[in-house]
Amino acid sequence: MPGLPEKDILRFEQRLKQRREQLRWLVHDALIESKRDDYAKLADQVHDAGEESVAALLEGVNLAILEREVAELQDIEAALARIQDGGYGVCVDCGDAIAPERLEAYPTAKRCIGCQSRHENRRGGRDATPSL
Numbered sequence: 001m002p003g004l005p006e007k008d009i010l011r012f013e014q015r016l017k018q019r020r021e022q023l024r025w026l027v028h029d030a031l032i033e034s035k036r037d038d039y040a041k042l043a044d045q046v047h048d049a050g051e052e053s054v055a056a057l058l059e060g061v062n063l064a065i066l067e068r069e070v071a072e073l074q075d076i077e078a079a080l081a082r083i084q085d086g087g088y089g090v091c092v093d094c095g096d097a098i099a100p101e102r103l104e105a106y107p108t109a110k111r112c113i114g115c116q117s118r119h120e121n122r123r124g125g126r127d128a129t130p131s132l
């Protein structure tokens with residue numbers, strides 16, 4: 001099975017967790033600044049979430065300024081979940097190893113470069129959060 005050395009995975013996990021922490025604070029502050037009681041309550045939960053999914057917590061939140069942060073949190077949480085189940089660094093489409101340089105640039109990458117560009121061509125654009 002293709003995969004990264006354990007020490008690289010640990011390093012990416014550290015980076016992802018650090019970024020997750022930053023994003024949680026950004027989200028926390030934005031929720032507080034929204035001056036809505038229900039969002040202020042959520043802000044506390046975001047702060048205390050531990051290993052829980054903050055993206056799931058924020059599902060009902062409709063703050064345009066947070067869209068990008070929430071999308072990134074989803075990507076990070078998905079990447080951390082792949083680390084847990086041993087699928088990190090493996091392309092979800094073709095099952096090949098994702099190039100380490102690509103992971104250095106995009107630690108949340110879930111496709112190898114070839115599959116990613118095919119994926120984007122199919123969708124006709126940048127990878128975006130699906131909107132309903």
Ligand SMILES: [Zn+2]
Nearest residue numbers: 091094112115
């Ligand atoms: Zn691939």
